[in-house]
Amino acid sequence: MFDTLSDRLTATLQNLRGKGRLSDADIDATAREIRIALLEADVALPVVKEFIAQIKQRAKGAEVHQALNPAQQVIKIVNEELVGILGGETRRLNLAKNPPTVIMLAGLQGAGKTTLAGKLARFLRGQQHTPLLVACDLQRPNAVTQLQVVGERAEVPVFAPHPGVTSDDETVTGDPVAVAKQAIEEANHAQHDIVIVDTAGRLGVDEELMRQAANIRDAVQPDEVLFVVDAMIGQDAVNTAEAFRDGVGFTGVVLTKLDGDARGGAALSVRQVTGQPILFASNGEKLEDFDAFHPDRMASRILGMGDMLSLIEQA
């Protein structure tokens, strides 16, 4: 019935203007609405519960401001908390003191790793770096071919000593760990200051492939392991983030497919559960569709209200 959280809260709290303080009943009603909004935005349930408890705490002490209506007041609190979790400690890519800097990508199948590899390569080349793309997905049909095309588009060389699964070779014989190892030698030899390692998609529950990812990590000693996650993911975000944290360990997160209309609650879940910062937002299929992550925009998006916040700023 109500599209945005602000509409809902306005309806819940409409008789409240200027009452001074929110009553416990008001706070409970408000908490229910926020809970639903967060669940609809795909924030994971345990994270929602924790978050709501926090909001209740703050709302209890909060004065209902004369200038704002109570709904806006609560939204302001919710927004501040969201930005706090999403934002805290935003940072850029860690570059190694002694090049090459190694960036390894990991994530579920189809999350957008290979596309991101191209985006990162293009972005870093634009900053006068000399990246090398490395094809360590020897499993998905033509993953290596895909990375080669992506590298061509990014005008960045691709290290692909093994063709992976193609029409010519159906059976996987290549060893991604060996490829990763050789790639570092190649980078030293050809003086690439950044190495970007594309890996196969894998499920958190696939122990064998998780071990392979850890072996690739050990072989290249990455400065960054980026967990690539689809913004459309639902409640499974927590299981998956935990599995990758425990299986490979990641130092940063990239959210993909933000050009759609998914609310992207996973951003909050992953950040809250793993504590790792979100570095980039991927928002399209083309290599230039790529941006730094903006916690404030993400908070508004999760709440489903772009301009409400600017209204609050003015109030």
Next chain:
Amino acid sequence: AKSRSAFGQSVLGLLGAGDLDEDSWTDIEDTLLVADLGAANASEIVENLRAALVAKGVRTADGARAALREVLVDALHPKMDRAVRALPHEVDGAKQPAVVLVAGVNGTGKTTTTGKLARVLVADGRQVLLGAADTFRAAAADQLQTWADRVGARVVRGKEGADPASVAFDAVKSGAEAGTDAVLVDTAGRLHTKTGLMDELGKVKRVVEKRAKVDEVLLVLDATTGQNGLAQARVFAEVVDVTGIVLTKLDGTAKGGIVFQVQRELGVPVKLVGLGEGPDDLAPFEPTAFVDALLS
């Protein structure tokens, strides 16, 4: 956390016949929420369960569990026709291949599903042709080609950047002329919010229909998808009249609960599930097995 313990094992506290204690209700609702059923849908299921418990005068935890299972299976409309229409038919005395269009947002598993479905048909002794109508993504046609070689199907592909509708048309034409049994058309991933790309998909279907009837339009949904899955399904259904859902990546920890809402709102059944990356990892959708996995 309680919500992640196996629901089958969790202790349901009964408050006499027909009702449960508050913790049990919370437990049940949490189980549904973490399976991506969505807040509104989950509370509706809980209400249905309340009614069922009262109506049946349920007195044991096992009885309550069985009732929940039943309510969930019912919500999946177990009687829907889930047959995939991928067999040839006669038109004016001439054999026409079945035409299947595969669509969905980026990375859900369309190309893989196309390959797996071809495998099933080839194993049944059918001749299959794959149309590589993803002319956009890097190496998309190569990927489909590899699948075709793997399962023993033929491919019709265009140049990179070619018009996907004309590639699809050529595939269907070639399949019809060669007396092929089924033509499976793999399309590029596209977000439902991109009107230009959705128009393009509509055109693919319209152009194919100039040559042959499209028997099946499969929408491929990724089981890890949350509430956005419903928005995807709505728009795809509007543009290409989806006739079946394929739920992929059910081999992971995601439960795929979004299909409850999708089936109900679209009236379109989930027909197939993807259970891995290999050629044989495709299975028919079975409501009871799906619900059992959701509750385990």
